[in-house]
Amino acid sequence: MRWLVLFVVACSTSKQPPPPSNASAAQTQQTRCLAVVAKECGCVYDCGKGESADGKHWKVTHDFWKDTKLDAVVEPWCVDGKCTDVFAAQIVCDGICAPKPARSDCRC
Numbered sequence: 438m439r440w441l442v443l444f445v446v447a448c449s450t451s452k453q454p455p456p457p458s459n460a461s462a463a464q465t466q467q468t469r470c471l472a473v474v475a476k477e478c479g480c481v482y483d484c485g486k487g488e489s490a491d492g493k494h495w496k497v498t499h500d501f502w503k504d505t506k507l508d509a510v511v512e513p514w515c516v517d518g519k520c521t522d523v524f525a526a527q528i529v530c531d532g533i534c535a536p537k538p539a540r541s542d543c544r545c
Contacts, residue, residue: 466488466489466490467488467489467490467492468486468487468488468489468545469486469487469489469495469511469524470484470485470486470487470543470544470545471484471485471487471511471521471522471523471524471539471543472484472485472514472521472523472524472539472540472541472543473485473497473499473507473509473523473524473526473528474514474523474524474525474526474539475526475528475530475534476512476514476525477530478528478530478531478532478533478534479533479534479535479536480528480530480532480533480534481514481523481534481536481537481538481539482499482501483499483500483501483540484499484540484543484544484545485497485498485499485507485524485526485545486498486499486545487509487511487524493510494508494510495508495509495510495511495524496508496509497509497524497526507524507526507527507528508526508527509524509525509526509527510524510525511523511524511525512525514538514539516536516537516538516539517538519538521538521539521540521541523539
């Protein structure tokens with residue numbers, strides 16, 4: 438009588454699955470440093486640092502508003518024929534300001 442012995446060895450590799458692809462990382466967070474303007478009331482503020490994932494909607498930090506992040510879009514601000522891109526922020530107007538040119542040399 439012949440006996441056939443079959444050994445089955447199950448091998449398991451401890452190979453880790455690939456890290457999940459992060460679509461937002463592919464978009465890379467954008468940062469800009471621009472003057473902040475409350476367009477509705479004409480008030481111009483010094484430079485703020487903005488971050489955006491889509492290049493359209495910005496969260497802006499500014500010393501004046503401390504830990505509050507302002508919602509903003511980047512738009513041109515023109516006074517006396519001089520235009521520069523600014524963070525047009527959603528800021529409550531406490532008063533009306535005489536429009537003045539915004540800084541174009543911001544470094545954050």
